[in-house]
Structures are given as C-alpha cells and as structure tokens.
Amino acid sequence: xxxxxxxxxxLKIGLEIHRQIDTDKLFCRCRSTLxxxxxxxxIERILRPIISELGEKDIAAEYELSKGKFAVYEGHYSxxxxxxxDESPPLGINKDALNAVLQISKMINAHILNVTEVMRKQVxxxxxxxxxxxxxxxxxxxxxIINGDDIKIDxxxxxxxxxxxxxxxxNNVRYRLDxxxxxxxxxxxxPDIKTPEQAKEVAGFLGMILKSTGxxxxxxxxxRQDINLSIKNGARIELKGVQDLRHIPxxxxxxIERQLSLMKQGKKIEPGVRKINPDxxxxxxxxxxxxxxxxxxxxxxxxxxxxxxxxxxxxxxxIKDKSERLESxxxxxxELANALIKENKSDLFQDYANxxxxxxxxxxxxxxxxxxxxxxxxFDINAYVDDKTFESIIESLNxxxxxxxxxxxxxxxxxxxxxxxxxxxxxxxxxxxxxEIVSVIEQNKGLPxxxxxxxxxxxxxxxxDGKTASEIIKKYKTNEI
Ligand SMILES: [Zn+2]
Numbered sequence: 001x002x003x004x005x006x007x008x009x010x011l012k013i014g015l016e017i018h019r020q021i022d023t024d025k026l027f028c029r030c031r032s033t034l035x036x037x038x039x040x041x042x043i044e045r046i047l048r049p050i051i052s053e054l055g056e057k058d059i060a061a062e063y064e065l066s067k068g069k070f071a072v073y074e075g076h077y078s079x080x081x082x083x084x085x086d087e088s089p090p091l092g093i094n095k096d097a098l099n100a101v102l103q104i105s106k107m108i109n110a111h112i113l114n115v116t117e118v119m120r121k122q123v124x125x126x127x128x129x130x131x132x133x134x135x136x137x138x139x140x141x142x143x144x145i146i147n148g149d150d151i152k153i154d155x156x157x158x159x160x161x162x163x164x165x166x167x168x169x170x171n172n173v174r175y176r177l178d179x180x181x182x183x184x185x186x187x188x189x190x191p192d193i194k195t196p197e198q199a200k201e202v203a204g205f206l207g208m209i210l211k212s213t214g215x216x217x218x219x220x221x222x223x224r225q226d227i228n229l230s231i232k233n234g235a236r237i238e239l240k241g242v243q244d245l246r247h248i249p250x251x252x253x254x255x256i257e258r259q260l261s262l263m264k265q266g267k268k269i270e271p272g273v274r275k276i277n278p279d280x281x282x283x284x285x286x287x288x289x290x291x292x293x294x295x296x297x298x299x300x301x302x303x304x305x306x307x308x309x310x311x312x313x314x315x316x317x318x319i320k321d322k323s324e325r326l327e328s329x330x331x332x333x334x335e336l337a338n339a340l341i342k343e344n345k346s347d348l349f350q351d352y353a354n355x356x357x358x359x360x361x362x363x364x365x366x367x368x369x370x371x372x373x374x375x376x377x378x379f380d381i382n383a384y385v386d387d388k389t390f391e392s393i394i395e396s397l398n399x400x401x402x403x404x405x406x407x408x409x410x411x412x413x414x415x416x417x418x419x420x421x422x423x424x425x426x427x428x429x430x431x432x433x434x435x436e437i438v439s440v441i442e443q444n445k446g447l448p449x450x451x452x453x454x455x456x457x458x459x460x461x462x463x464x465d466g467k468t469a470s471e472i473i474k475k476y477k478t479n480e481i
Pocket of ligand 1: 025028029030079080081082083084181
C-alpha cells in the first residue's frame with residue numbers, strides 16, 4: 001500500500017471516539033462497574049419491529065429482526081436498578097458526567113449549546129432493554145490542530161453505554177446489564193482525515209485530550225473507536241470497534257484494498273457497517289442505519305447551560321504540554337517524564353523535586369516510577385507504594401540517613417511486610433565505620449586492599465558508602481606499610 005496516492009483515491013476518513021466517563025451511570029445512581037459474579041436475576045425479552053414516525057420501515061431494523069432471536073439479560077443488584085430493565089423512568093442527569101463533556105467541548109473549541117435536550121436514539125439490536133439509547137448533543141463545530149492540519153470536530157455528545165454482549169446462540173443472545181447506562185462521551189470528527197496514518201494521529205491526540213482531564217476511564221473495553229471511510233467510486237463504510245489505535249492504519253489499508261479489489265473484479269461495493277476481525281480485516285455486520293432514528297426523551301426536562309457556567313470551566317494542562325514542561329524544567333528524559341504522567345506521579349514528583357534539593361530530579365523520578373516497576377517484575381509482587389512512604393524514603397535519602405543503594409531493599413521490605421523500617425537500613429556513622437575497618441584490618445593482616453574492601457562491603461552491604469569506606473581503608477593500609 002506504500003505507493004498509493006490517497007488524494008488521487010479520494011480517501012475521506014472520519015472518526016467516532018467513544019470513551020466511558022469515570023463516574024456513576026448517566027441517568028440512575030448505579031455504579032458503573034463490571035462484574036463477573038453469578039447474576040442475581042435473568043430477564044428474557046423479545047423486541048418487536050418498529051416503524052419510524054414517518055411510516056417508513058428502517059432497513060437496518062428489518063435486518064436485525066429477521067434474525068428472529070430473543071434476548072436474555074443478566075442483572076446484578078450491585079450495579080443495576082429498575083432503569084436498566086426499563087421499568088422506571090430516568091433520574092436527573094449525572095452532573096459529573098455532564099461537566100466532563102463540557103470541559104472536553106471547551107478544550108476542543110466547540111460551540112457549546114446553551115439549550116439542549118435528551119434524545120432517544122433507536123437501537124436496532126438487543127443491546128438496550130428499552131430499544132433506545134439516551135443521547136445529548138453538548139458541543140458542535142470544534143477543531144483541533146494536529147501537525148499543522150486543522151481537523152474539524154462535528155459533534156460532542158454525552159450518551160449512555162449499551163449492555164455488554166456475553167454470548168450468542170442460534171436462538172438467543174445474552175447480555176449483561178452492568179455496562180448499560182454507563183456515562184460515555186462520543187466525539188465525531190468531520191471527514192477531514194486524509195491518510196490512514198493521520199487517522200491514528202487524530203485518535204491519539206483526542207485520546208490525549210481526554211486523558212489530560214483525568215475524568216475518563218482507561219483500559220480494555222472503556223474506549224471504542226469507529227472509522228467512517230469512503231473512496232472515489234467506492235461506498236461509505238463504517239468500521240466498528242477499534243480498541244487499539246495502533247491498528248487504525250492497517251484496518252483502513254485493508255478496507256481500501258478490499259474495495260479496490262472488488263472494483264477490479266467489476267463488482268458493486270455495498271455500503272454498510274463492518275465488524276473488525278482479530279486479523280484487522282473486516283466482516284459485514286449490517287446495513288448503514290437509516291436517518292429517522294432520533295426522537296425526544298419526554299421523561300426528562302430540557303438542559304440549560306449558561307455562559308457563566310461555561311466560563312467557569314477550567315482547562316487542564318494537556319499531557320503533551322506537561323511532558324514537554326517536565327523535560328525542560330526538570331531536565332528529565334522524555335521516557336521518565338511520560339512515565340511520571342502515566343503513573344499519575346507528576347504532581348508528587350514536582351513537589352519532591354522542589355523540596356529535596358540534595359537529590360537529582362532524575363533520581364527522584366527513578367524512585368517514584370521505575371524502582372517499583374523493577375521490583376514488581378523481578379519479584380513477581382505488587383510493588384505498590386503509597387505517597388507517605390515514598391516521601392519518608394526520599395526525605396531520608398535527602399538527609400543522608402540512607403544510601404541510594406538500599407532503596408530497592410527498603411521498598412521490597414516495605415511491600416512484603418507492609419511496614420517501613422528505615423532504621424534497619426540507616427547508613428553507619430563514619431566514626432563507627434572507621435573503628436570497624438581498623439578491626440577488620442587487624443584481623444586480616446597482609447590482605448590486599450581489594451580483599452579488605454570486599455569484606456567491608458559484604459559485611460555492611462548498603463549501610464556504607466563505598467567511597468568513604470575505600471578512603472578509610474587506604475588511610476590505614478598506607479600507615480601499615
Ligand atoms: Zn441503575
């Protein structure tokens with residue numbers, strides 16, 4: 001695919017990024033946690049065909065219903081109430097979720113709607129018990145500049161996530177209700193993206209913006225990206241459910257290749273929604289949804305967002321800017337700066353770097369993010385260290401009470417015994433060390449310097465500074481000779 005001229009091909013790509021918000025569900029007060037426990041109850045449902053308000057049949061709806069299956073829903077009282085089984089009306093909107101989406105809208109320079117409304121979007125499979133998903137348009141016409149290119153953001157939406165599909169047999173399809181109703185953002189770009197590589201960059205940049213707020217979930221299943229694409233003389237295709245953004249270029253290249261190959265064979269290319277396979281090719285899923293799918297949610301009031309409210313929203317420092325600042329302000333490597341941000345330790349790092357001036361910034365960062373990782377990998381143990389313990393260790397190191405060579409042992413000891421014992425690792429006082437060295441030299445008359453050094457270092461391990469020990473030995477050895 002390397003020699004393909006995407007411009008010549010008329011390639012147009014748009015992205016839809018969905019990400020769960022790290023808060024409770026959107027229209028009830030249930031927690032948005034997933035569970036693998038045995039369900040507390042099961043519900044069976046059959047959805048019936050819906051004809052749109054204009055009296056037209058939706059071809060996508062017909063396609064789904066032609067499968068003739070019923071649904072089984074698994075529910076848990078810990079994360080599911082009557083709303084998820086469509087037996088009670090929605091409660092008021094989750095304010096934290098709304099604020100997270102308002103903040104993102106402001107960060108991507110979108111026009112925030114002062115008056116907006118909760119809508120019901122018809123759902124054509126069994127993933128919602130009600131047959132619709134609640135969705136709210138919050139922002140429009142935003143944009144981001146990525147490597148000099150202006151990428152327009154058409155819409156920013158707050159919506160409910162769907163139920164989780166567990167399995168499917170010939171007769172039924174099984175869903176779990178834990179995920180249903182989880183607060184989620186949807187960011188849709190205009191079809192401004194021109195190359196497969198740029199699609200990855202845009203997805204990465206938007207992901208970085210979301211992450212900068214600290215208000216979104218991360219990890220498998222919390223983020224889903226859909227790709228819309230078309231080429232000249234081809235058809236519009238929606239590729240559903242990209243989990244890993246590194247796969248985006250290959251997925252797009254495969255779809256272009258598929259359409260070009262069909263064209264060569266003189267075959268017609270069907271527009272539609274396609275599911276991405278593990279090998280990054282795709283399989284036909286269903287037709288593109290028809291247009292008459294959205295109508296107002298009459299159980300909820302209109303949402304008003306005042307300009308005063310919008311003005312009050314603070315914009316956080318972007319991760320990208322923070323990483324550059326840590327590198328230049330504290331002379332950290334790009335790797336360490338990013339690790340601090342990733343581990344959520346950058347504020348702690350800055351606090352310590354400004355407080356404990358005897359230590360290099362690199363050493364502080366190394367202790368915060370790299371040593372625990374090393375210990376976890378080497379000893380197969382969860383090397384979690386709380387902030388208070390980190391500070392005690394760094395403070396003792398700064399004042400010379402402990403040596404940097406004992407940090408790994410100190411932390412390992414702490415994670416194993418859940419207790420921090422700095423006394424055990426306290427560096428020996430120079431006068432005491434001198435006495436010890438004199439006695440070792442007397443007991444080992446005639447041994448060369450290197451051997452004496454070995455005895456001292458193994459006897460006192462990390463409690464002595466090698467340089468100090470070697471200076472003392474040299475002083476007495478010289479006198480002896
Ligand atoms: Zn609920």
